[in-house]
Amino acid sequence: MEDELELIKNLYDMARGSTFEAQDHLIDETALGCFQEKECEKFVNHYDELIHQLNKLLKSIS
Known part of the structure; x- marks a missing residue:
């Protein structure tokens, strides 16, 4: 169970880091147009x- 919790x-x-990178990318890309x-x-x-979804999963197994 601890291994599964660590994996989650x-x-x-990783997802949070990707979101922050994507938000930075969004700011950079706005100059290139709406698409x-x-x-x-x-x-x-x-x-x-x-x-x-990961938050919900963590709460359900904690």
């Missing part, structure tokens, strides 16, 4: 949802 925590940390901005926004939303 690592996935959570890139919308694509980056989808990417950020995907990782926000992943973090939300």
